[in-house]
Amino acid sequence: MTRRTLVLAFHSIARIRGVVVGLAVLLFAFQFLLTQVAAYLTRQRAFGELSALVPDFVRSAAGPSALTFMSFTGIVSLGYFHPIVIGALVGLMIAIATEPAAEVETRFVDLTLARPVSRAAVIIRTLIVLSCAGAVIIGSMIVGTWTGLTCCVPSGVERPSFALTLSLAVTLASVTACWAGVALAMAAAARRRVVAGAAAGVTAFGAYLLDYLGRAWEPARPASVASPFHYFEPMALIAGQTLNVRNVAVLIVVGSAATAIAFVVFARRDI
């Protein structure tokens, strides 16, 4: 990594710091409040009542995960698999990853690449920004969870372990990294940010729906393995299973392969 790569990275981080810090604060607050909601439901002894309210057909369709969710640990961990949180994170990653396309579109890249800056530096810069943004946001979620659990949870409640919180964060980070890589590959080939962003966004949404379909409808299950979200299984962790390293590896490999494609495509294209 060269000095110029870091110059570009600091420049990009400075430009998006407001969005990243804003989202980090929001998710910190969300995670903190979830611990308070869980504590409230515990004090009210409401988890048993909530479980009883779930109709039988829902129990049979959702399996044990529905009941697992209706627990102190389930509520506390909600942020790590809530569709809106996933959507926000993947959306932000797509926005950051499409920066190379934006720079081609605005022709800012003409000024940077007219200097002794390698094309790889542009991609590495984006990877640094993605890593920093992801680390800050998911880190803030972990801190939010742990702050809430440490300061304001009634005694006697079985708290989720730090290992569980960390495992949930790792699964969330791996699915986020996967989509960041895919978006980066699309951005490396695109001339317009909106094209790359829309293509990555639609692909991610389609993959999410495919996974959902695969989980809810047996005939679609074989096809759903093609969706990266198939390898994102936080409910299994909440149910007590250990982190599935294979699933994490699949997501990281997909993200890495897409990143490698981004390097090759950006190095070979006309700017």
Next chain:
Amino acid sequence: MSADATLAISLDRVGKTYGRVKALSDVSLDVRTGEIFGFLGLNGAGKTTTIRILLDLVRPSAGQAFVFGMNCRTESLGVRARVGYLPGELGVYRDMTGEATLALLARLGDRAVDTGRQRALLDRFELSRSDLGRKLREYSTGMKRKLGLVQAFQSDAPLLILDEPTDGLDPLMQEAVYELLVETRRRGQTVFMSSHVLPEVERVCDRIGLLRRGGLVLVTSTGDVRQLAGRNVRVLFREDVVRPDPATRWPDGCEVVALTARLWSLRIRGPLGPMLTRLASLPVEDLQISEPHLEDVLRRYYADEPGAPERAN
């Protein structure tokens, strides 16, 4: 081709196609160190494509390009470390200030920017500290152009590649650019500039290359180009004279532009003597001889091209 390090730029049969469209075809050109080279052509002739090939922003479909003997493709970092570049369209972040933009671009360069030199450039282009503190969205087209010129020149690179450098500037600022270009040449730096403003090229460039539909059709010095054009001669008569017979043999190098009873308009290449001898017996009242302009020559090359410039009188 062996790279010649004494040449600032060398293009060897460079071609570029986009799908079925030929943007450049078989362009070979040498630009000597220390000269100002004007790269001319109508819009779409291939000027910007050539510049982007030199900077490795666009990859040639055929041939090779060299800067100071380095291959623009395989040694592009070395090439770009020696180039100051003004793009035709300055792509900047509109929410950044001019000062932040210059600082960022300075940090990306290979050479430390001398703040004294930067200040002198800013003064020359009348960009004040308060101007630099403003967001670029508030900049006019001319101010952006001036900022672009400062970022191109601030690193004092040995080769300056300028795409339409005076585009959008007022006449005073255009003059400042011309002076800067002359100084740049005096300092031994090389300038490769694209333009379609012929008087500007004629004024500052040592040599010109003319692109037409992706092909290089003329490379010559601006001095030679005038000889190609010939002088414009207008002969005014005191009284009506008989128009010469169309079959009349005119002196060698003389081309008739227009003939009326009181005015002959001619273009003469070479010595004027034979024509003066012929005029000696006629009631000449006045004789106007004007030096040719670059556009007089270039119009011949542009002539059958759509969008060719009209003659400026």
